[in-house]
Amino acid sequence: MKTGMRFAKLLPALALVLALVFVVLGALPPGQVRGFDVDGFGHIPVLEGGRVKPLDSVARNALLVLRSKQTLRFQDRTIAASEWLLDLMFRPQVADTQPVFSIDDPEVLGLIGLQQTSDRYFNFSTLAPHLLEIEKQARAAGAIDSHEHTRFQNAIANLYQRIALYDGLKNTLQLAESRGLAAELEILSTPEGKQHQDELAQQAQFRPLREANADVWRNAGEALREAARGNVHPALPALARMASAYGSGEPEVFNRSLAEFRSVYAHAGTEAEMVLNRIEPFYKGMILYVLALLLLFVSWLWKRDLLQPIAFGLLIAGAVVHTAGLAFRVILQGRPPVTNLYSSAVFVGWGVVILGIVLEHLYRRGFGTAVSAAIGFCSLLVAQALATEGDTMEMMRAVLDSNFWLATHVVTITIGYSGTFLAGGIAIGYAIRKQVIADPDPATTKSLEAMVYGVVCFALFFSFVGTVLGGIWADQSWGRFWGWDPKENGALLIVLWNAIILHARSSKWVQERGTMAMVIFGNIITSFSWFGVNMLGVGLHSYGFMDKAFWWLSAFIGSQLLLTGVCLLPSRFWKSLGRA
Amino acid sequence: LSKKIAPFVWRGIVSIELGVVAMAVLMVLVFMCTIAQVKMGTYGAVEHFMRHFLVWARLGNFDIPVFPGGALVGLVLTANLVASLFDRLVWNWRKLGLWLVHAGLILLFAGEFVTAAFQDDMRLTIEQGQTVGYLESARDVELAIIDTTDPAFDEVFAIPATMLAEFVTVNLPNTTLSINVRRFFANAQLSDREQSDPPALATMGVGTGVNIVESDVTTSDEEDNHVSALVEPIVAGHSQGVWLVSQAIDAPQSFSHEGHTYHLSMRPRRSYLPYTISLKKFTHGVYPGTDIPKDFSSLVHISNPVRGEERDVLIYMNQPLRYEGKAFYQASFGKGDTLSILQVVANPGWLLPYVSCVLVTLGLLFHFVLALRRRKAKA
Numbered sequence: 001m002k003t004g005m006r007f008a009k010l011l012p013a014l015a016l017v018l019a020l021v022f023v024v025l026g027a028l029p030p031g032q033v034r035g036f037d038v039d040g041f042g043h044i045p046v047l048e049g050g051r052v053k054p055l056d057s058v059a060r061n062a063l064l065v066l067r068s069k070q071t072l073r074f075q076d077r078t079i080a081a082s083e084w085l086l087d088l089m090f091r092p093q094v095a096d097t098q099p100v101f102s103i104d105d106p107e108v109l110g111l112i113g114l115q116q117t118s119d120r121y122f123n124f125s126t127l128a129p130h131l132l133e134i135e136k137q138a139r140a141a142g143a144i145d146s147h148e149h150t151r152f153q154n155a156i157a158n159l160y161q162r163i164a165l166y167d168g169l170k171n172t173l174q175l176a177e178s179r180g181l182a183a184e185l186e187i188l189s190t191p192e193g194k195q196h197q198d199e200l201a202q203q204a205q206f207r208p209l210r211e212a213n214a215d216v217w218r219n220a221g222e223a224l225r226e227a228a229r230g231n232v233h234p235a236l237p238a239l240a241r242m243a244s245a246y247g248s249g250e251p252e253v254f255n256r257s258l259a260e261f262r263s264v265y266a267h268a269g270t271e272a273e274m275v276l277n278r279i280e281p282f283y284k285g286m287i288l289y290v291l292a293l294l295l296l297f298v299s300w301l302w303k304r305d306l307l308q309p310i311a312f313g314l315l316i317a318g319a320v321v322h323t324a325g326l327a328f329r330v331i332l333q334g335r336p337p338v339t340n341l342y343s344s345a346v347f348v349g350w351g352v353v354i355l356g357i358v359l360e361h362l363y364r365r366g367f368g369t370a371v372s373a374a375i376g377f378c379s380l381l382v383a384q385a386l387a388t389e390g391d392t393m394e395m396m397r398a399v400l401d402s403n404f405w406l407a408t409h410v411v412t413i414t415i416g417y418s419g420t421f422l423a424g425g426i427a428i429g430y431a432i433r434k435q436v437i438a439d440p441d442p443a444t445t446k447s448l449e450a451m452v453y454g455v456v457c458f459a460l461f462f463s464f465v466g467t468v469l470g471g472i473w474a475d476q477s478w479g480r481f482w483g484w485d486p487k488e489n490g491a492l493l494i495v496l497w498n499a500i501i502l503h504a505r506s507s508k509w510v511q512e513r514g515t516m517a518m519v520i521f522g523n524i525i526t527s528f529s530w531f532g533v534n535m536l537g538v539g540l541h542s543y544g545f546m547d548k549a550f551w552w553l554s555a556f557i558g559s560q561l562l563l564t565g566v567c568l569l570p571s572r573f574w575k576s577l578g579r580a
Numbered sequence: 581l582s583k584k585i586a587p588f589v590w591r592g593i594v595s596i597e598l599g600v601v602a603m604a605v606l607m608v609l610v611f612m613c614t615i616a617q618v619k620m621g622t623y624g625a626v627e628h629f630m631r632h633f634l635v636w637a638r639l640g641n642f643d644i645p646v647f648p649g650g651a652l653v654g655l656v657l658t659a660n661l662v663a664s665l666f667d668r669l670v671w672n673w674r675k676l677g678l679w680l681v682h683a684g685l686i687l688l689f690a691g692e693f694v695t696a697a698f699q700d701d702m703r704l705t706i707e708q709g710q711t712v713g714y715l716e717s718a719r720d721v722e723l724a725i726i727d728t729t730d731p732a733f734d735e736v737f738a739i740p741a742t743m744l745a746e747f748v749t750v751n752l753p754n755t756t757l758s759i760n761v762r763r764f765f766a767n768a769q770l771s772d773r774e775q776s777d778p779p780a781l782a783t784m785g786v787g788t789g790v791n792i793v794e795s796d797v798t799t800s801d802e803e804d805n806h807v808s809a810l811v812e813p814i815v816a817g818h819s820q821g822v823w824l825v826s827q828a829i830d831a832p833q834s835f836s837h838e839g840h841t842y843h844l845s846m847r848p849r850r851s852y853l854p855y856t857i858s859l860k861k862f863t864h865g866v867y868p869g870t871d872i873p874k875d876f877s878s879l880v881h882i883s884n885p886v887r888g889e890e891r892d893v894l895i896y897m898n899q900p901l902r903y904e905g906k907a908f909y910q911a912s913f914g915k916g917d918t919l920s921i922l923q924v925v926a927n928p929g930w931l932l933p934y935v936s937c938v939l940v941t942l943g944l945l946f947h948f949v950l951a952l953r954r955r956k957a958k959a
Contacts, residue, residue: 050866050872215868217869465940468941472937477900480695483626484610484617486617496607496610
């Protein structure tokens with residue numbers, strides 16, 4: 001009996017350790033594919049989008065843009081991003097048969113003579129006969145202001161951009177229609193060679209060749225031009241041999257040339273990002289949060305005392321992985337954690353989870369775990385959807401290039417978002433509990449109310465300070481403290497709403513139920529301020545119009561209105577049903 | 581009676597409920613102002629919802645007030661805050677946090693009122709190697725009549741567009757010249773006159789070949805208004821013909837009379853500085869291998885004879901130059917990176933938000949920490 005008790009006490013720690021082992025196992029480098037050192041190829045540092053990154057990141061980001069996933073399923077095998085990129089560049093005839101384009105829009109499918117089926121992925125060969133038509137339609141759409149685009153015009157313009165990315169990658173190191181990079185080295189000064197160099201320089205999506213003495217990176221076309229002038233980059237011949245060896249299926253030659261190529265870059269400097277890529281901390285975090293949540297639901301019905309601590313252990317494991325992912329990004333980028341919409345989603349979830357752990361530790365009723373696991377999961381899901389726009393560690397545009405203000409204003413305001421969502425989440429828990437449980441235990445209700453009050457104060461503090469710091473940044477960079485810009489207005493709405501909740505509560509204008517309903521409504525305000533204003537496409541803060549996101553936001557707002565209603569519905573309602 | 585009403589009104593003004601209602605109304609205003617920016621532009625939406633006491637809507641031929649405006653709500657909130665300081669929040673240590681918060685908010689509101697009333701938005705457009713001694717308004721327009729007779733200096737007369745809009749005749753001081761305003765367009769589309777167009781409204785200058793169509797005033801952030809007017813200069817009783825002056829006309833227009841040569845131009849309102857600024861170098865950096873802007877900076881030289889000051893200053897992103905009550909910001913650039921546009925703001929209330937931020941932050945911290953401690957003590 002005693003050993004059983006002790007074992008039960010150890011279970012949460014065991015769950016935590018097991019979860020972390022599961023995550024760390026994912027960081028192990030994968031084996032070779034058909035004898036080729038694909039992982040080594042992924043390590044190659046290249047310059048893309050203003051940043052030096054491993055080729056593996058280029059491949060993953062490209063696949064995310066093309067098909068919203070980092071891997072590919074083909075002929076009953078999962079193909080990793082690096083392998084796909086190898087095929088695309090050196091065996092394009094194979095890559096062209098792999099389904100990498102996701103197309104959902106029925107009108108776009110109709111344009112290329114396809115019907116909507118359960119499989120929404122298509123290969124390049126299927127699209128190839130329709131390229132001219134796609135280009136024509138996309139150009140027609142491009143002539144129209146993007147605010148006025150129909151769904152079809154958006155979809156076709158987007159497909160065209162993705163085809164351009166695919167085509168660009170295919171022709172970055174060697175032209176798909178040519179005899180390959182090795183052949184280029186033999187026709188350097190011929191007119192044909194010159195023409196190829198120009199095409200390559202123009203198509204290049206990344207620059208793999210760094211000059212030894214200067215911080216200058218060259219793409220394949222530029223390196224060939226230099227070679228024609230007699231300056232052959234020391235790694236260029238090895239790159240050419242890799243290309244031929246992969247195309248003709250000679251793994252030993254490929255691996256030898258790869259090692260030679262990488263020896264030129266004694267400083268790889270890409271290992272950390274490779275580890276981050278392999279761990280996929282935010283994806284693993286999502287899994288852990290879901291497990292914690294499910295376990296907690298079970299615990300409310302069965303073996304509460306045993307399962308709740310385990311759920312808490314899993315939540316902590318998720319938080320550890322989540323934190324590690326954030327820390328990795330901060331170190332890699334040399335920036336504070338929030339630099340764009342994607343990272344704000346990651347950070348909001350992180351803030352909620354950390355706060356939730358504190359609440360769970362203080363109140364121990366499972367609510368902190370449930371709400372923070374649910375919100376942590378959702379925010380990482382949102383982040384994953386946002387990641388399909390390309391590299392999530394993009395360079396900061398000039399006006400945003402200030403670590404001081406990113407670290408103060410942006411981080412504070414994002415913590416404010418975390419606070420309002422956490423309070424909203426607890427209030428939702430309160431509402432559902434009130435309707436589902438016939439006789440809610442008043443002590444729990446009281447602690448829920450205390451939690452919500454504390455978190456709303458916390459949220460008000462951070463959103464106010466964040467908003468004013470934003471004003472001060474604006475004063476420093478644009479010459480006005482307050483410009484009624486949409487993003488500023490959104491932040492002000494959050495501050496006002498939290499202030500209204502606290503004042504209405506302190507004047508006894510609203511009671512427990514009313515406060516909770518107002519707090520749920522706060523979710524709507526925060527989501528509007530976070531995403532809604534970006535969809536307006538005006539103002540200095542707007543980072544882009546997202547129309548798929550618009551429907552998700554509407555759905556979210558709808559659900560929150562419904563929950564506000566649920567919260568306001570008196571529990572008498574059920575009793576009256578019971579009586580009838 | 582007043583003895584009965586006064587406490588009642590006072591209780592209303594100090595009441596927490598009034599504050600809550602005002603905040604709720606402000607939220608509605610802010611929300612509408614945000615949505616309206618898509619159509620009206622930021623400036624237009626802020627003017628419409630925030631800068632007036634009432635929000636007006638057009639119903640048929642009448643403008644009717646439909647909602648309290650930002651200025652009114654701001655005043656009510658300020659009154660409520662001030663009153664609460666004196667009434668509700670009696671001075672004691674436990675209320676120090678709340679006291680600080682509300683005092684800070686009053687300052688913040690005061691800052692916004694000062695900004696609305698006094699802030700002047702100007703621009704300094706300057707090419708590399710050029711020296712400029714004036715600023716241009718971001719919105720206001722003026723008709724400049726420049727006497728260029730004396731090669732040593734130009735004599736400039738400027739008539740603000742708001743005055744032109746009143747169709748007055750303006751006598752220029754110390755001259756025999758007066759300007760008779762025939763027509764005024766707050767915004768107009770100008771095009772080369774075709775055969776089918778009505779006869780030209782101007783009888784002299786570029787305007788004789790131009791067709792003018794009046795158009796609605798735009799407040800959009802992307803479009804500009806082309807302020808235009810038909811004016812008739814009269815020198816010592818002699819009409820010089822009707823001239824079209826417009827922001828859409830770049831070509832110089834001038835007339836001569838009795839040995840004086842006058843240039844006419846419609847231009848952003850200028851205000852002259854007691855010092856000059858020269859652009860030594862504009863730099864525009866991008867991230868390697870991309871065209872993502874990394875930084876912009878303008879190396880300028882200030883020459884101030886009044887203060888006897890000669891010095892170089894580097895103005896770049898997030899690093900404005902504050903000089904003689906004005907702040908100069910790197911705003912834009914052009915002409916193949918040889919032209920720099922600085923935004924120049926004079927706002928006497930610029931420091932208020934900083935003070936307010938410190939007060940409110942301290943106040944909230946104090947209050948919440950106190951609440952937390954009391955809760956702990958209770959438990």
